[in-house]
Amino acid sequence: MENRKFKVAVIGATGAVGQVFMWMLSDHPWFELSYVTASAARVGQKYAATVHWVMPFEMPEVLRDMEVREFNFEAMKKEGVQIVFSALPAAVAREAEPQMRANGFYVFSNAAAMRYDKDVPILIPETNSEQLELIRNQGYPQTGFCVTNANCVTTGLAMALAPLRKFGIKTITINSYQSVSGAGYPGLSSFDITDNCIPYIGGEEEKIEKEIKKILSIDPDVYAYTVRVPVMFGHLETVWLDFEKDVEIDDVISAWENFKEANDLPSTPAQPVVYSSEPTFPQPKYAFWGTPKGMVVYTGRLKKKNGKIGFVLLVNNIVKGAAGGSIQNAEAFVTRFGLR
Ligand SMILES: NC(=O)c1ccc[n+]([C@@H]2O[C@H](COP(=O)([O-])OP(=O)(O)OC[C@H]3O[C@@H](n4cnc5c(N)ncnc54)[C@H](OP(=O)(O)O)[C@@H]3O)[C@@H](O)[C@H]2O)c1
The missing domain is CATH 3.40.50.720 (NAD(P)-binding Rossmann-like Domain)
Structure with missing residues (x-):
């Protein structure tokens, strides 16, 4: 070496x-x-x-x-x-x-x-x-x-879904709340985004669908909406999944907890996806948390309804994404x- x-x-x-x-x-x-x-x-x-x-x-x-x-x-x-x-x-x-x-x-x-x-x-x-x-x-x-x-939204989604692939992902419904840094600098006019949300980010929904399939080698139906929100850093995503198998909330938590990188790379966190049951977690204000800063994907708000699994995730769009x-x-x- x-x-x-x-x-x-x-x-x-x-x-x-x-x-x-x-x-x-x-x-x-x-x-x-x-x-x-x-x-x-x-x-x-x-x-x-x-x-x-x-x-x-x-x-x-x-x-x-x-x-x-x-x-x-x-x-x-x-x-x-x-x-x-x-x-x-x-x-x-x-x-x-x-x-x-x-x-x-x-x-x-x-x-x-x-x-x-x-x-x-x-x-x-x-x-x-x-x-x-x-x-x-x-x-x-x-x-x-x-x-x-x-694409930054897809990165966060792929990180949360990779450990769940083994359950057979049939459909993905995703809505994003994307920060302004995702549009680069200077990006959007402050007139357009201050005190406002914009429910259209050109090409973004198509990118999510194409990229998640290529990255994870899966072929689910994908239903996406992407929204720009007046936040500086960090994209929040709400996700609902249908699986081929019956999946319990504890199965999802342990899949995330056991998801560890085999390679010891300097920029890979020891725990790349971190789940918390704290009801108000995650939020964009934690975008630069973790070690290395901004490289951890945070998940929370996990629930099960009519066989579907739902959760919220946070990815730092300019660091991990x-x-x-x-x-x-x-x-x-x-x-x-x-x-x-
Ligand atoms: N922002 C995100 O969250 C994010 C996430 C994932 C992927 N991406 C992708 O990453 C890329 C960069 O995004 P960004 O948000 O950083 O964009 P940005 O803020 O607009 O920065 C673009 C950079 O490219 C330089 N540049 C522009 N035209 C150039 C040219 N003709 N020759 C040489 N340099 C040139 C700019 O230099 P000047 O400052 O001198 O103009 C600037 O340094 C994009 O393809 C974007 O889609 C962005």
Whole structure:
């Protein structure tokens, strides 16, 4: 086992997801933050001077003087970058990510652009780490590859459902209450979202249906509504499930409690899904709870009615549902392919 650090780049480092990458990579045991980009207008500026920092805690000191560099493959190679974390908008990612892959980079992306390609995994290490093998179909180890993570709502749902797969999931009814950080920065106009809820998030309901099936290799009927709410961080989801088997509340609790990651990855919590019977739990104000912060999915309000199981979950959309999930995917990659 080699204990070197991998040089990594963050592409789109000034956005909501990019800021989480910067925070989590500022002190990572396996990855060394070596190259940072944003849109062209920021090139040459110091990170702290150009970013509008929206995290609910201080910017780590080591990030302040990092220079925003040009999005240039040769310069990235010269810097020794192997792993690239992409937080680009989907439209930009659609062109840029295949190019990065073609240039030999190992791309871990948050964008939806490549999620539905047959040979591109939508990876959540706790639920489907075997799908990492798909990168061989993209040409790895001779070439670069792209691994995506799921849409943020789907990530939380997949985490809560993975331990329940064994009961045979027939239908999923899900309603989401999604925070504004999910729309990026600056995102929605304060005029539209202050003191309001918006019962439409373009493309989101379709993404949940497609992605949950691909991630968990299941084929349930999915009924989804997604709503934007005036909350800063964390997506809440109410879920009702029908199963092939008769499932009791205690079966669900013990499935969540026994759901532990086999791989010892730095970004994987010891208990990835945490259930509480506290009647008012979970709430978005706990989005940054847990160790590592924001990586735990919380569940509560469990009930059974007419054979259906219902519950509420909370996922931190920009940490577990985005940058933290990508970093965990890269950790799963270097572990599975014996690079450390
Ligand atoms: N927010 C979430 O909860 C969430 C969750 C899961 C997945 N995602 C996905 O993650 C990606 C990033 O989301 P976000 O919310 O962080 O978006 P965002 O806040 O809009 O940030 C986008 C980033 O990309 C940069 N960028 C934009 N156009 C560029 C270009 N042409 N060339 C180089 N850089 C460019 C921006 O730089 P400037 O600041 O200089 O413009 C910024 O750093 C999206 O694909 C999104 O769908 C988001």
